[in-house]
Amino acid sequence: MGAGIAQVAAAAGHPVKLLDARSDAAARAVAGIRTQFAKLAEKGKMSADAAQAAGERLLAVEQLSDLADAALVVEAIVESLEAKQKLYADLEAIVGPDCIFGTNTSSISVTAIGAALKRPERLAGLHFFNPAPLMALVEIVSGLATDREVAETLFATANAWGKTAVHAKSTPGFIVNRVARPYYAEALRIAQEGAAGYATIDACCREAGGFRMGPFELMDMIGHDVNFAVTNSVWRAFYNDQRFLPSLIQQELVDAGFYGRKSGRGFYDYREGAVKPEAQTEAPQTPAGKITVYGESDLAEALVERLQHSGLSFTRAPESDGRIAEIGLAKLYVTDGRSATQRAADSGVANTVLIDLALDYAKATRLAVAVAEQCEPAAMTAAIGLLQAAGFAVSRFLDVPGLVVMRTVAMLANEAADAVNQGVCTEKGADQAMRLGVNYPQGPLAWADQVGVATIRTVLAHLGASYGEDRYRISPLIQRAVFAGRNIHD
Structure with missing residues (x-):
């Protein structure tokens, strides 16, 4: 991370000094970064002159006193509160009064790190994501004592370095984690x-x-x-x-000790000769029975377009009790956070088949489904056949409330909404952070607006009722948006 941050700063035109406690580590890092600049020049992503100049801005140093003239010190040392506090306390006696401290911690409280400083207002989080030269997001994290001007200076600096900066308050995990x-x-x-x-x-x-x-x-x-x-x-x-x-x-x-790729085993086996398991996909079924598509939801419209290409005949009808389609005895609905079995019992519709959420039903290639225990086998196979005829690979889950994409999106949106409600970040900042920091296809709050904030609230309420746990409590921000009849981003 330290080398990556140094590369970003040098490419942006700053002279950069690198210091590492390990002997020769800083010199090796400088050589490695210069090699990266040369490779970028070879690929035409920067000119040869720019690569040469950027490399010449890097200097390996051997002791803290060599940093006396620094305007910004960024540490990416071990994730230890005591180690970070000692480093910055030592730096205070060396650097000038206007030097800014930027900690790249991903999880330690910026407030706690600053508590050991004589001037904690000069410290803020400058949290890059790995690999720093490629990842666009930088979280600017303000501790309790951080001067607003310091945070704004780091915000402007990160943006000038070609990154997208977002402000965050020093709370556990900041925004992304x-x-x-x-x-x-x-x-x-x-x-x-x-x-x-x-x-x-x-x-x-x-x-x-x-x-x-x-x-x-x-x-x-x-x-x-x-x-x-x-x-x-x-x-x-x-x-x-x-x-x-x-x-x-x-x-x-x-x-x-099964840590994943690094150890050769995790949820999957990465050892030589190991075969990764395939997703469970339902065997082809015949879509037997009269087909009706209900309403004009995104799924209904996507289903209509897909069925038109399949050559199957169908009729359309106005929205009815939330169902998306029916084929023969089967009634298909998008999950609302209840199990299919509970929904069938609540509604009196025994042949209930639930469909999971998709980011874009017109482009999705696979859907998860759950089937009520009351559902007749012929109704289940007809429903699966209908979705297969529409071009979806179908994965049948045991009847778990909310399936997987719907409950995951609902909980991501809920946590993002809580972060906003608690003043950690703005709505825009939360969405930017999750899109750029972990490459989500859409920001969680924008996704909630797309699905419908009322739908997200309903899903969370049903999950909470199903499990009886505070885990699924609904964020006050979502509650207010629903009661006000608005989107989160309005």
């Missing part, structure tokens, strides 16, 4: 309940949700030692709030 927790947590809970396998959940998140990687693939890439540690850190920092509860499944992987 806090709001991202449900992406892992809900998938882990669904897997723990045996509703679907890892590969199936991952495939649905990619092919329906539009995420670049499924949650289990992503955790394996990050490393379970790291991902589990961050989850535990956020959970403890929020005084064991059930919303951030760590997973026993991931605890087992860490205990076994």
Whole structure:
């Protein structure tokens, strides 16, 4: 991270000094960065002269006193409060009074780091994402004592370096590491309940949700030692709030040393000769029975267009009790956070089949479904056949409330809304952070507006009722938006 940040600053025109406690590490980093600049020049991404000049701005130094003339000191040392406090306390005796301190911590309180300083107002978080030269987001994190002008200077600096900066308050996880927790947590809970396998959940998140990687693939890439540690850190920092509860499944992987790609085993086996499991996909079924598509929702319109290409005949009808379609005895609905079995009991519609959320039903290639226990086998196969005829691969989950994409998006939006409600960031900042920091296909709050804030609230309420847990409590920001009849971004 330190080398990446140095590369960004040097490319932007700043003279940069690199210091590392390990002997020759800074010199090796300078050589490596210069090699990166040369490669960029070879690819035509910067001129040879610019690459040469950027490389010449880098200087390896050997002691803290060499940083006396620095205007900004950015540390990317070990994630230890004591180590960071000591470093900045030592720097205070060396640098000038106008020097700004930018900590790249991803999880330690900026307020706590600053508490050891004589002038804590000069310290703020300058949190890059890995790899720093490629990732667009930088979180500017203000501690309790951070001077507003310092935060604004870092904000402007990060933007001048070609990044997108967002302001955040120093709370556990800041924006990204806090709001991202449900992406892992809900998938882990669904897997723990045996509703679907890892590969199936991952495939649905990619092919329906539009995420670049499924949650289990992503955790394996990050490393379970790291991902589990961050989850535990956020959970403890929020005084064991059930919303951030760590997973026993991931605890087992860490205990076994199965850290993911780095160790050769995680949720998947990466050893030589290992075969990655495929997503569960329903065998082809015949769409037998009269087909009716109801209403004009995004799914209904996508289904109409897809069925027109399939050659199947169907009729259209006005919206009726929220159903999207029916074929023969089967009635298809988008999940609202209840299990299919509960919804069938509540509505008296025994042949209930639930469909998961998709980012864009017109482009999705796979859908997760759940079937009520009361549903007749012929109705289930007809419903699956209908979706297959419309061009979807169908993955049947055991009847878990909310399926996977819907409950994940609802919880991501809920956590983002809570961060905004608690003054951690703005609505725009939350969405920018999640799109740019972890490459989500859409910001969680914009996604909530697209799905409908009232729908998100309903899903959360049903999940809370199903599990009886405070984990699914609804953010006051979402509540107010629903009661006011507005979108979150209005």
